[in-house]
Amino acid sequence: MFNLSLSNSIVPQQWKQASICPVPKVATPTSHSDFRPISITLVLSWIIERIVVREFIYLALVTPPAALDFTDQYAFRPTGSTTAALTYILQSVTDLLADNPYVSVIALDFSKSFDTVRHYSLLEKIAQLDIPDFVYNWLVHFFCDHSHSTKYGDATSTNKSISVSTVQGSTVGPVAYVINTGDMVAVTPGNRICKYADDTYVIVPAANLHARDVEVANTEQWATTNNLTLNQIKSVEIIFTEKHRFRVSHHPTLPGIRRVTTLKMLGVTLTNHMSASEHVSDIISRCAQSIHAVQTLRCYGMNDEALQVIYKSVVLQKLLYASSAWWGFTSAADRQLKLLSVAVCGVVFTMLTVLQRLNLSVTVMTIFFETL
Numbered sequence: 001m002f003n004l005s006l007s008n009s010i011v012p013q014q015w016k017q018a019s020i021c022p023v024p025k026v027a028t029p030t031s032h033s034d035f036r037p038i039s040i041t042l043v044l045s046w047i048i049e050r051i052v053v054r055e056f057i058y059l060a061l062v063t064p065p066a067a068l069d070f071t072d073q074y075a076f077r078p079t080g081s082t083t084a085a086l087t088y089i090l091q092s093v094t095d096l097l098a099d100n101p102y103v104s105v106i107a108l109d110f111s112k113s114f115d116t117v118r119h120y121s122l123l124e125k126i127a128q129l130d131i132p133d134f135v136y137n138w139l140v141h142f143f144c145d146h147s148h149s150t151k152y153g154d155a156t157s158t159n160k161s162i163s164v165s166t167v168q169g170s171t172v173g174p175v176a177y178v179i180n181t182g183d184m185v186a187v188t189p190g191n192r193i194c195k196y197a198d199d200t201y202v203i204v205p206a207a208n209l210h211a212r213d214v215e216v217a218n219t220e221q222w223a224t225t226n227n228l229t230l231n232q233i234k235s236v237e238i239i240f241t242e243k244h245r246f247r248v249s250h251h252p253t254l255p256g257i258r259r260v261t262t263l264k265m266l267g268v269t270l271t272n273h274m275s276a277s278e279h280v281s282d283i284i285s286r287c288a289q290s291i292h293a294v295q296t297l298r299c300y301g302m303n304d305e306a307l308q309v310i311y312k313s314v315v316l317q318k319l320l321y322a323s324s325a326w327w328g329f330t331s332a333a334d335r336q337l338k339l340l341s342v343a344v345c346g347v348v349f350t351m352l353t354v355l356q357r358l359n360l361s362v363t364v365m366t367i368f369f370e371t372l
Contacts, residue, residue, distance in 0.1 A: 001044075002047070002048050002051065005048060005138070006048070006051075006134060006135070006138055007134060008134075009134050009137035009140075009141055010138075010141055011138065011142045013145070014042065015041070015042055015044060015045035015048075016142065016146045016147065017042075017146075017147050017149075018040060018146075018147075018148040018167060018169070018170070019039070019040045019149055019150075019151050020037045020038065020039055020040070020148050020149065020151065021038050021039075021040055021151060022035035022036070022037060022038075022150070022152055023035060023036045023037075023038050033112075036168065037115065037150075037168060038168050039148055039167050039168055039169035039173075040169060041167075041170055045170070046171055049142075049170055049172045050171045052135060052138065052139070052172065053171055053172060053175050056131045056135045057129070057175050057179075058077070058078055058175075060131045061077060061129075061175075061178070061179075063130060064128075064182065065130075067128060067182075067183060068125060068128060068129075068179070068182030069182060069183075069185055070178065070182055072088075072185075072192075072193050072194055072195055073178050073181060073182070073196075074088070074194070074195065074196050075178060075195070075196045075197035076174035076175050076177070076178050076197065077175075077178065080196075082196060082266040082267065082322055083322040083324060083325050085194055085195075085196040086265060086266055086268055086322050086325035086326065087324070087325040088194050089105070089194050089201055089203065089265060090270075090325055090326070090329065092192050092194070092203050093105065093203065093240050093274070094274075096203070097240065097242060099205070099207075100205040100206040101206050101241065102239050102240060102241040103203065103204070103206065103239070103241075104203075104205075104209060104212060104237060104238070104239055104240075105202070105203050105204075105238050105263070106201065106204070106212065106215070106216065106235065106236075106237045106254070106257065107199070107200075107201055107236050107237070107238070107263060107265065108200040108202065108216075108219060108235045109198075109230075109231045109234035109235045110198045110200070110228050110229065110231060111228075111229040111231045112229070113177070113197075113198035113228050114165065114166050114168050114173065114177055114198065115164065115165045115168070116164055116165070116227050116228055116229070117164060117166050117176070117177065117226065117227065117228070118163070118164050118226070118227045119143040119144075119146075119163055120163075121180075121226060121227070122143070122166070122176055122179065122180050123139065123140055125179050125180060125183070126139055129179070139172070142172065145161055146161070146162055146167065147159045147160060147161045147162065148160065148167075164227065166180070174197070177197060177198070178197075181195055181198075181200075183222070184200070184219065184222045186202065187211075187214060187215065187218045188204075188211040188214060188215060190205060190207065190208050191203065191204050191205075191208055191215060196266055199265075199266060200219070201265065202215045202216070202219070209251065212237075212254055213254065216254060216257070232256040233256075235257050235258075236257060236258045236259070236260045236263065237253065237254055237257050237258070237260070238259070238261070238262075238270075238272055239251070239259070239272055240272055240273075240274055241272060241273060242273070262278060267321060267322065268321075268322055268325065268326050269282060270326070270329065274329050275329060275330075275331070276326045276327075276329040276330045277330065277333075279326060280330060283318050283319060283321070286318055287315050287318050287319055290314050290315045291315060293314075294307060294311055294314075297310065
């Protein structure tokens with residue numbers, strides 16, 4: 001069935017129907033914009049999309065056409081990750097600070113970027129990739145007459161055809177967005193751009209400070225051409241300097257874009273003096289909450305093997321997330337605090353096991369951890 005679908009470039013209509021399950025983006029959603037529309041597709045569709053992406057599209061991204069550039073996009077690629085993106089941003093800022101007194105990083109935000117991509121403009125860019133004709137025709141048929149309904153609670157809407165959106169929740173959708181951003185580049189020599197899906201960071205050294213407006217205007221024009229909206233209210237700028245080296249208070253801010261002294265980039269918080277101290281304090285606080293959750297699961301009888309999986313995937317994952325990118329920007333006190341937190345978490349987890357094996361009551365265990 002998969003071979004027939006690909007060889008004939010036909011996608012069965014049932015595979016192009018999705019049921020949207022709204023997923024909250026915030027703890028307490030109050031409006032429609034607080035939900036992310038994740039499409040639940042058929043398993044057969046998901047499998048064949050994965051085949052197309054892995055066997056054809058990923059290979060085409062390695063040797064892109066001259067009009068598209070994917071070297072600055074770190075999302076939804078075999079060699080991409082948030083750690084790689086953070087490493088590139090921090091390395092770029094560090095290199096530029098060697099010859100510049102300060103570096104501006106503009107974090108740009110796009111409104112509903114995955115949901116507004118036009119199919120016809122996306123397919124024009126896919127046509128430039130080095131993929132077989134039958135694969136391109138299959139993708140054309142995949143996006144043509146795609147429809148979805150929305151299910152919330154016990155209510156389900158009728159099916160509606162769509163001519164925009166990369167279909168969040170599908171396998172083709174994420175890599176399709178990567179292809180769509182292939183022609184978004186920095187226009188001034190010396191400036192750099194880093195993209196992780198729709199998270200876009202423009203890096204401008206002090207020598208090119210006059211070009212910030214040009215870069216923002218170019219990005220806004222690109223967004224308009226591609227049916228996206230640049231949200232300047234959520235976009236921010238941070239000026240990175242070496243501590244006590246240069247004052248930037250007299251430099252004008254960008255119109256409509258706030259200037260901040262602390263920026264959270266892909267889950268890692270950095271100050272304008274290239275310090276990760278706030279990030280270390282934040283993750284240690286969140287790990288303490290996770291340890292309490294592990295304690296609660298232990299009290300309700302969860303076995304050791306399952307608890308170890310939770311501990312490694314939740315607590316250690318938070319402590320080590322992208323650490324290879326930001327570890328060099330911590331102070332000696334930060335590193336001691338981080339290493340101490342890793343040790344304490346390990347000791348606490350071990351004590352959970354010991355107390356449970358001694359069959360101590362929930363009350364005794366609670367008193368122990370409150371004392372700790």
